Amino acid sequence: MGETPISQKITTDLCFHYLRDCIGAVNGMHIQAFVPFEEHIHMCNQKGFLAQNCLFVCDLDLHFTYSMTRWDGATADALERCPYS
Amino acid sequence: MSDALLVPYCGVRYHLKEWRQANLRYAFVSVQQIIGNLITNHVSPQDKKELFNLCHTVLQNIVEHIFGVMKWKWRILQLPPEYKMEVQACIPAALCAIHNFIQNLHPETFFEPEFEMLYLAQTAKEDNVELFGELREGPADGTEW
Numbered sequence: 001m002g003e004t005p006i007s008q009k010i011t012t013d014l015c016f017h018y019l020r021d022c023i024g025a026v027n028g029m030h031i032q033a034f035v036p037f038e039e040h041i042h043m044c045n046q047k048g049f050l051a052q053n054c055l056f057v058c059d060l061d062l063h064f065t066y067s068m069t070r071w072d073g074a075t076a077d078a079l080e081r082c083p084y085s
Numbered sequence: 086m087s088d089a090l091l092v093p094y095c096g097v098r099y100h101l102k103e104w105r106q107a108n109l110r111y112a113f114v115s116v117q118q119i120i121g122n123l124i125t126n127h128v129s130p131q132d133k134k135e136l137f138n139l140c141h142t143v144l145q146n147i148v149e150h151i152f153g154v155m156k157w158k159w160r161i162l163q164l165p166p167e168y169k170m171e172v173q174a175c176i177p178a179a180l181c182a183i184h185n186f187i188q189n190l191h192p193e194t195f196f197e198p199e200f201e202m203l204y205l206a207q208t209a210k211e212d213n214v215e216l217f218g219e220l221r222e223g224p225a226d227g228t229e230w
Contacts, residue, residue, distance in 0.1 A: 024148075
């Protein structure tokens with residue numbers, strides 16, 4: 001009831017038996033942003049360009065299931081992924 | 086961090102590239118395969134942690150792959166658009182929705198042969214991110230349960 005379906009790739013492949021409850025993969029991406037000069041110090045990331053830090057979750061059939069955008073480029077990834085921040 | 090997040094074992098190697106060559110993604114392999122890997126000097130996962138890390142990486146590559154597809158397909162993600170920040174924050178989410186829509190209706194769009202080749206060439210050039218290729222092909226030949 002209201003449960004997220006598990007991908008066929010996981011359920012049919014014995015290789016992933018111990019990951020059988022996995023519903024997706026999470027990762028962050030820095031997307032180039034255009035910001036006014038005052039905000040440059042917040043938006044400059046560790047790679048040296050102005051960016052917004054975005055977090056995405058996709059399921060194993062290459063569909064996006066979650067997206068979180070508009071984090072400052074200078075934000076650490078761990079802070080972004082922390083549920084209590 | 087969170088009990089809903091599966092992370093790989095820390096301090097344990099996961100050499101996806103070498104293990105893919107060795108075709109040892111599975112826990113049970115045939116004797117011929119082990120002998121073949123000994124001859125060709127391929128490294129295989131040595132314990133359960135390494136095997137777990139290998140499976141974890143194979144799944145994690147899906148999200149790397151989808152990011153590559155997104156950045157390749159929509160150039161607006163590569164050059165900063167001169168909109169207000171609120172609008173810019175909506176762009177990736179909107180593109181995700183369009184991606185899902187296309188994926189549902191016509192998934193071949195993202196898997197054209199020439200697109201795959203361009204994507205492979207670009208990724209290999211940029212960094213050593215391992216590519217998502219195994220999952221769609223199923224078990225390799227000669228694998229026995």
